Amino acid sequence: MKKINLNDKFSLFDEHWSPKILTELNNQYVKIAKVNGEFVWHAHADEDELFFVVKGRLLIDVKDHETIDLGVGEMTVIPKKTQHRPYTQDGIETWIMLIEPKTTRHTGEVQNHLTNNEEKFI
Amino acid sequence: MKKINLNDKFSLFDEHWSPKILTELNNQYVKIAKVNGEFVWHAHADEDELFFVVKGRLLIDVKDHETIDLGVGEMTVIPKKTQHRPYTQDGIETWIMLIEPKTTRHTGEVQNHLTNNEEKFI
Numbered sequence: 001m002k003k004i005n006l007n008d009k010f011s012l013f014d015e016h017w018s019p020k021i022l023t024e025l026n027n028q029y030v031k032i033a034k035v036n037g038e039f040v041w042h043a044h045a046d047e048d049e050l051f052f053v054v055k056g057r058l059l060i061d062v063k064d065h066e067t068i069d070l071g072v073g074e075m076t077v078i079p080k081k082t083q084h085r086p087y088t089q090d091g092i093e094t095w096i097m098l099i100e101p102k103t104t105r106h107t108g109e110v111q112n113h114l115t116n117n118e119e120k121f122i
Numbered sequence: 123m124k125k126i127n128l129n130d131k132f133s134l135f136d137e138h139w140s141p142k143i144l145t146e147l148n149n150q151y152v153k154i155a156k157v158n159g160e161f162v163w164h165a166h167a168d169e170d171e172l173f174f175v176v177k178g179r180l181l182i183d184v185k186d187h188e189t190i191d192l193g194v195g196e197m198t199v200i201p202k203k204t205q206h207r208p209y210t211q212d213g214i215e216t217w218i219m220l221i222e223p224k225t226t227r228h229t230g231e232v233q234n235h236l237t238n239n240e241e242k243f244i
Contacts, residue, residue: 001187001204006195025170025199026223028148048147065123073128077147082123099221101148 006032006054009122010095017114019098019106020122031098031119038087040115042108049078049100051086056094061085128154128176131244132217139236141220141228142244153220153241160209162237164230171200171222173208178216183207 004022009032013020017039019031035058051058052075060068060076063083068076078084088094107115126144131154135142139161141153157180173180174197182190182198185205190198200206210216229237 001184001190001198001200003190003192004197005193006197023172023197023199025172025201025221026150028150028221030172030197030221050145050147050152062123068123068125070125071127075126075128075145075152076123077145078123099147099150099152 006097010034010054012122016093018116019119021119022097022122024102027102028099029102029104029119031100032122033096033098034093035086035096036088036091036093039085040107040110040112041083041085042110043081043083044078044100044104044108046080047101047104048080049104050098051076051078052097052099054095054097056092057088058094058096059087059089061087128219132156132176134244138215140238141241143241144219144244146224149224150221151224151226151241153222154244155218155220156215157208157218158210158213158215161207162229162232162234163205163207164232165203165205166200166222166226166230168202169223169226170202171220171226173198173200174219174221176217176219178210178214180216180218181209181211183209 019033022030053070058070138158141155144152175192180192
């Protein structure tokens, strides 16, 4: 059992759209990422995904749904099979925490220059 | 898909040691609770449990392990079967977020005056 300090972990990396694994429980991973700009449209076939904003502002376009606009201390769950595209606006670097099954692939079935299916613990 | 604001949700209740369910994903619940004083020693037979401190300070005594001392922005995972007792010190009301399977019973196999196995969405 270890104690995990969110700010300490965020201080360890700078790259965007590259989630780091903080811990696992019940076959889920808790991850953090720094993001800026636009990610790719994708869906996860069997995995619900929680987004929680630690710093900044995250927008998530969702197919057939209004855009979700998350500020600090706000979260949403994107259900499995739901096409979504996270992004930021105005160059605001945003820090997020994610909860999703260990089986989750970064960009679902899509392959993109941002795709990273070799996520590591931090 | 809804947006959940942590502070808004915490403003809706005052009672201690009575988790409220914010959302669910992948058969897990995300819950919040206000706590103050001592909880009961207990374990969850099949469920890992994540504690994240939003406000205040949470201590967790763990059997055969040193006490875990969590400040704001810190988290830990208590593995299944692990006897643990969360508490606060010095009358500091503490706000926590929990992630645990939907099957999790509040005080494990223990029944106590604090036990609440009828947790509700908020």
